[in-house]
Amino acid sequence: MAESIKLALIGCGGIAHAHLNGYKLLKEKGAAEFEFVALCDVEKTRVERFAEKIVALGLQPNPPRSYTALEEMLKREALDAADICTPHSYHHLAALPCLESGLDIITEKPFAVSIAAGLKMINAAKQNGRILATAENLRRGERERATWWALNRKQYIGTPRLFFSESLHFSLNVIANTPWRHDKLWGGGGMTIDGGVHYAELLIYYFGDVERVYAETRNFEPARYMDPKAKTGPVTSTVEDTTVATLTFKNGLTGVWALSSGSPGKGYGRTVYYGSDGSLDGDGVTRKDGTNIPMATLQSEFMESLSAEKKETYFPAGITEWFAIELHDFLRAISTRGKPEVDGWDGLKAQAICDAIYESALIGQAVSMESVLNGDVAAYQKEINEHWGITG
Numbered sequence: 001m002a003e004s005i006k007l008a009l010i011g012c013g014g015i016a017h018a019h020l021n022g023y024k025l026l027k028e029k030g031a032a033e034f035e036f037v038a039l040c041d042v043e044k045t046r047v048e049r050f051a052e053k054i055v056a057l058g059l060q061p062n063p064p065r066s067y068t069a070l071e072e073m074l075k076r077e078a079l080d081a082a083d084i085c086t087p088h089s090y091h092h093l094a095a096l097p098c099l100e101s102g103l104d105i106i107t108e109k110p111f112a113v114s115i116a117a118g119l120k121m122i123n124a125a126k127q128n129g130r131i132l133a134t135a136e137n138l139r140r141g142e143r144e145r146a147t148w149w150a151l152n153r154k155q156y157i158g159t160p161r162l163f164f165s166e167s168l169h170f171s172l173n174v175i176a177n178t179p180w181r182h183d184k185l186w187g188g189g190g191m192t193i194d195g196g197v198h199y200a201e202l203l204i205y206y207f208g209d210v211e212r213v214y215a216e217t218r219n220f221e222p223a224r225y226m227d228p229k230a231k232t233g234p235v236t237s238t239v240e241d242t243t244v245a246t247l248t249f250k251n252g253l254t255g256v257w258a259l260s261s262g263s264p265g266k267g268y269g270r271t272v273y274y275g276s277d278g279s280l281d282g283d284g285v286t287r288k289d290g291t292n293i294p295m296a297t298l299q300s301e302f303m304e305s306l307s308a309e310k311k312e313t314y315f316p317a318g319i320t321e322w323f324a325i326e327l328h329d330f331l332r333a334i335s336t337r338g339k340p341e342v343d344g345w346d347g348l349k350a351q352a353i354c355d356a357i358y359e360s361a362l363i364g365q366a367v368s369m370e371s372v373l374n375g376d377v378a379a380y381q382k383e384i385n386e387h388w389g390i391t392g
Contacts, residue, residue, distance in 0.1 A: 164274075191259060
């Protein structure tokens, strides 16, 4: 990465600060050459404060220029790439003009507010010869890499055959003080696509493509609050707070994925992967002969298996912070004109698992991933596409 990449950051809200900390770490480690040329956010005060923070953190001596209109920024600035950290419904609205202006793009998850919007982004990147990456960080962790490694080596649990993943708790919070996350038209769905898309992407990383999905969703607690104790800032949620889904993969593996913020009482969370010779969870491997391999040992064995080149790819300059790693991968792809590890199509497939859950729950039957990705099944997304003027 010899030449400094000229960056714009679009959307200066909560997740943008996590990105900024990742960029800061890359600078401190000398792992990438870049500069923030411009920032864009609809709120003038927010974008100006973000520019000041960039200088305060020591990323560069001068603040980037601030804009509240994307079109003006693209017209005035000479840029190489943009990092999109807007609400979900704005991902395509920001990405399309950037791609058409010749910029490479990384966009936060979920990749787009609907499948149709995501396909527009992918097609625009292809037509303009641009790199399109999804800011997916969960697979970048050492434990997640070690889990992938173990699942794909039969000496640990044999051939994977089942998984069960449950995350159940109770909350009336407006997530991250962002009411739009509770609105179908702005978020594209609820907790399944907002936070659950991380796990959907991880499942594809572990086991390959999903073939079909059957799901039930519920909105048990539609009243959400900025302050649940005081019951202030009430928001009426139009999205699910509970999902139970069965996923069948092309390789024959099947599993149950349940997540809920509408489950009062005892919270519960556990994920276990079962194979022909044992199981793997957060504690490590338990084989059917009774032997155990702790997760710490598994991670050590994984790290020892890596070549110096592969270790640098996974953990550049020894960095283990997820956001820094995903951004390094994007900047590397720009410099080498190579494929980012999680590109636009990878991001869309993870999103499509979540959209398939919504579509299945709406029509009351299993849906194929192919039918969701090609738009044949899109009843749940119809209202979203109409609201944002998204056509096929």
